[in-house]
Amino acid sequence: MKPKKTFHELGLSEDVLNAVSDLGFTEPSSIQSEAIPLILSGKDVIGHSRTGTGKTAAFAIPSLEILEEGEQSPQVLVLCPTRELVVQVAEEYRKLGKYKEDFQVAAIYGGDDITKQFKALKRKPQVIVGTPGRTMDHMDRKTLDLREIKMVILDEADEMLDMGFLEDMEIILAKVPEERQTILFSATLSAKVMGITKKFQNSPKIVDVTGGKADRPKIKQIYFEMREGLKSEALIRLLEYHTPKASLVFCNTKVRVDELVEFLKSKGVFSEGLHGDLSQNQRNKVMSGFRSGLVSVLVATDVAGRGIDVSDVEAVVNYDIPRDSEDYVHRIGRTGRAGRKGLALSFVSNKEFRTLRKIKEDHEFEMELGKVPDIAELTEKKFLEYSHIVKEVSEEGDVSEYSKLVKKLTSEGIPAERLAAALFKLALAEKSEKFDSDVRFDQDQRSFREKEGSSRNDRDRRFGGKSNQKGKRDHKDKNRNSNRFHRGGASSGGGKKGSGSGSGGPSRKKGKR
Known part of the structure; x- marks a missing residue:
């Protein structure tokens, strides 16, 4: 089916179109243009799309159109695998339903104050977004009545299955009307996912927008071969070189997350960790800091990272190569969103190389081999950046006060060229000193490349x-x-204990996600 050119051609109501316009959406994505008309026609739909393709709006927009005004009971139920995703999906509904009269959405999930959720449910929301566990909890407490549900949406169904929610999903769907419309979205269509479609859906239409390269997010994927002990220093250098405003770094264990965050903070990087041991209040605080920009680097495990939907993540770093190829897909899908370009950097040691190669082959990804910048390259890049800044300030900024100081110093016999050089040195000193403490990194990298x-x-x-x-x-x-x-x-290059650990960063320890 050929994608529609505008949202107006999708037959949407004026209030939804106004909300879409406020969000800055101009043209529907492939998944939106294909799924929305099918959902509006009343068909069950299986949406197969990668993370970051606009799938939340693809089901939220048509589900808002089926709501009956004046009906004070839940009409749409959205099930999500994680607390973070519940919050984000509910927020998307609030934005898209802002012009609908008396529209309410309730987010229900574990780890949050349940009395606050009681109050939200008493306001008779038309849309419920929840995790399976907390949804069942409210059903048992009789605080959630699903008898008037018209549509059920299973968001990131593959993740819910991986997290063991199949039985919960079966119990919940047994309590909603059989004539409901059921929508399922998944980044993968595994045998397990297709199995539940037979249980929960009625002759579903499949919308698959993963086949063409044009539909893939614009993510540049680079991998770096290195010894395990060099990863932490490599991360610092690559963050400094690419200067992403917001970065998401994935590790395979909780212990690894904590160690890396401690190392990054010791280097002056505004970073926080996200994993399963954090309380809900801690998780909310970390995510709030990341969304606001107070935290520039978020380090997470796969379980904690699921459902993170921050639109302006400029770089994803696979500090550890994931054990499962689908986890890699979910990881890198956190960047390159909403048509933006993204960057995915992967650190691969010898024992991880086979896994990365399988990921590349399974998904036909284009990956290029990268080189961690050495001190000379980092310094050169900073020189160029500061040169541009100085030119802009000299051309557009008010430098009259500083001109007085320059005149004073040059009148005392300091040549203008030497004075400018000294100022550059002062400006760049802070940027360079973090690398000077470990010049062995460059030697270790060269040695590693020569051996390999x-x-x-x-x-x-x-x-x-x-x-x-x-x-x-x-x-x-x-x-x-x-x-x-x-x-x-x-x-x-992966042999003797302690070899190649000149960066002084976190070592690999066993731990749970």
Whole structure:
């Protein structure tokens, strides 16, 4: 089906169109233009779309159109896997339903004050957004009546299954009318996901917008080969080089998150961690700081990171390569949203290399090999940035007060060129000193690259790049490269305990997510 060009062509009401316009939406995304007409026609729909493609609006907009004015009971139920996603989806409903008379939405989830949720439900909201566990809790307490539900939406169904919510979903859906409309959205269409569609849906129409490259978020994916002990210093350097305003860093364990946050703070980086051990108040505080910009780097586990929907995340860093390829898809989908360009950086040690290669092959991703900038490159980049800033200030800013100081110093015999150089040195000193403490990093990186093969073509061939087309490999090279990247020991750069840990950053410890 050819995507519509405007929201007006989708047959939406004036109040919804006004809300869409206020949000700055001009053209519907592929998932929106295809799913909205089907949902409005009353059909059950399976939406298969990647994170960041506008799927929340794809189900929220048509569900708002089915609401009957004056009916004081829940008409739409949205189930989400995490607390964070519940809050974000509910907020999207508030924005899209702002012009609907007496419209109310209630967010119900665990870890939040249940008495506050009692009050929200007493206001007779038309839309309920909740986690399965807390939704069942309110059903048991008789504070939530689902007998008038017209539409059920299962958001991120694959995540709910992975988190063990199948039984809860079955119990909840058994309490809503059979003639309801059921919408399911998922980033993956696994056998488990398709299995529940047979249980919960009636002849659903599949909307799949994941096939074409044009529909993929514009995310540049770069991977960096390095020893485990170099990851923390590499992160600092890459954040400094790319200067993203908001970054999301993923680790595989809670312990890893805490260690990395402590390291980043010691380097002056405004960072916080997010994992399952935090209370709801702590989670809310961390997310509030990240959304407001007070926290520039959020470090999270996969479980805690699910449902994070911050539109202006400029970079995602896979500090640890995820164990599951679908987790990688969910991770990088947190950047490159709403048509923006995104950046995904992955740190890969020897023992993680096979996993990353499988991820690349499974999803046909284009990844390029990157090089962590050395001190000279970082300094050069800062020089260029400050040069542009100085030019702008000199051309547009009021520098009269500072001109007096310059005249005074030059009259005392300091040449203007030397004075400017001294000021640059002062301005850049703070930026450079964080790298001067570990000049061994550059030496370790060079040593690592030399051991693993200095040729860029050789590295691309081992990763299965464009030059390595199927059927054109040399069998001998394939075996040799496979052995090099999948064996342990010092010869592969991942060997002796403590080797290559010159950055002084967090070490790998076992821990739960």
